[in-house]
Amino acid sequence: MSSIHLTAQGVKRRTPNARKIFGNVMVLILLLVFTFAFIAPFVWLILTSLKSPADLNAFPITWLPDHLHLDNFVQALTLIDYWRFAWNSFALSTIQSVLMTATSALVGFGFARLRGWGKRPLFLIMLSTMMLPSIVGIIPTYILFSQFGLVGTYWPWVIWGLASSPFLNFLFRQFFAAIPYELEEAAIVDGCGYGRIFWQIFLPLSKPVIATSMIISFTGVWGDFLGPSLFLDADNTTLAVAISHGYADLHGFTLVNVLAAGCTLYVLPMLILFFFAQKYFVRGIVTSGLKG
Structure with missing residues (x-):
């Protein structure tokens, strides 16, 4: 009976920790989702600024440019x-x-x-x-x-x-x-x-x-x-x-x-x-x- 009691106590002690870990994981997942939602437009903007017109018109859509076209920034300034x-x-x-x-x-x-x-x-x-x-x-x-x-x-x-x-x-x-x-x-x-x-x-x-x-x-x-x-x-x-x-x-x-x-x-x-x-x-x- 004592072992059962100790086991039950152990389960009761571990349950809040499991719930806390699960809650922390869910909060982390939500934070990652919201972080991605906020960062994704800016990342897409940077990637687009490094593409050539051919990359923009490519089908299917290419996420990464074939080459980094830094001359786009020169044109933006001139x-x-x-x-x-x-x-x-x-x-x-x-x-x-x-x-x-x-x-x-x-x-x-x-x-x-x-x-x-x-x-x-x-x-x-x-x-x-x-x-x-x-x-x-x-x-x-x-x-x-x-x-x-x-x-x-x-x-x-x-x-x-x-x-x-x-x-x-x-x-x-x-x-x-x-x-x-x-x-x-x-x-x-x-x-x-x-x-x-x-x-x-x-x-x-x-x-x-x-x-x-x-x-x-x-x-x-x-x-x-x-x-x-x-x-x-x-x-x-x-x-x-x-x-x-x-x-x-x-x-x-x-x-x-x-x-x-x-x-x-x-x-x-x-x-x-x-x-x-x-x-x-x-x-x-x-x-x-x-x-x-």
């Missing part, structure tokens, strides 16, 4: 004024990300630390704007900017940066709300105003959130296609618009392999940026918390 359009994208992304981070930090600080009537309803109204798709306001925005003569210039990105972002406002507000009030009270006792408290105390503590805000806003402008195609001309547009119609042969047909090479070069800076800044990005999201 068929259009690649570096000028890349500079336009970089300038717009930098301008809007810096302005939007600064204004969002100010708004988030106001909602988190300042006291006043109607602060909570205003905060809820601001959050409700996050539920509206950005495409809803694109036509009224275009009409408004055209009436002021701002279409074809970079001023819309400056105005959007000064208007801050509801999501980034919320992100900064949550981070600033988690800072102990004792720190603020000690600064007030020492004679600091709220402007000095924000600039010398709260802002230096919010480096992870600042990095997160810069990454989100920078990549948002860098990857935007609709805004530049509507508000900019062909000579001062961004790289996203330029590569969409700049790679064509004499008959007007798209050079798919060259387009893939241009898209690879277009995505590469964002991958490098996130690779070096992912630590601050994750820390900024985590440390913001969900404090009310």
Whole structure:
């Protein structure tokens, strides 16, 4: 009976471990599936950028190129004024990300630390704007900017940066709300105003959130296609618009392999940026918390 009891206990002890191993294996399989789903388009893009037109037209479809055609990247850089359009994208992304981070930090600080009537309803109204798709306001925005003569210039990105972002406002507000009030009270006792408290105390503590805000806003402008195609001309547009119609042969047909090479070069800076800044990005999201 004792052996049976011990055996039963052994089974009971081993069962949770077996279930845990099975659960870990299933989680690993799901992670591999989702990883493949995210990576597969980028891998296909790279493989296409290394193919020749003959490889693209081959039947059945060949996954790997017969030879690595690195000249596709040379054509991607020369068929259009690649570096000028890349500079336009970089300038717009930098301008809007810096302005939007600064204004969002100010708004988030106001909602988190300042006291006043109607602060909570205003905060809820601001959050409700996050539920509206950005495409809803694109036509009224275009009409408004055209009436002021701002279409074809970079001023819309400056105005959007000064208007801050509801999501980034919320992100900064949550981070600033988690800072102990004792720190603020000690600064007030020492004679600091709220402007000095924000600039010398709260802002230096919010480096992870600042990095997160810069990454989100920078990549948002860098990857935007609709805004530049509507508000900019062909000579001062961004790289996203330029590569969409700049790679064509004499008959007007798209050079798919060259387009893939241009898209690879277009995505590469964002991958490098996130690779070096992912630590601050994750820390900024985590440390913001969900404090009310």
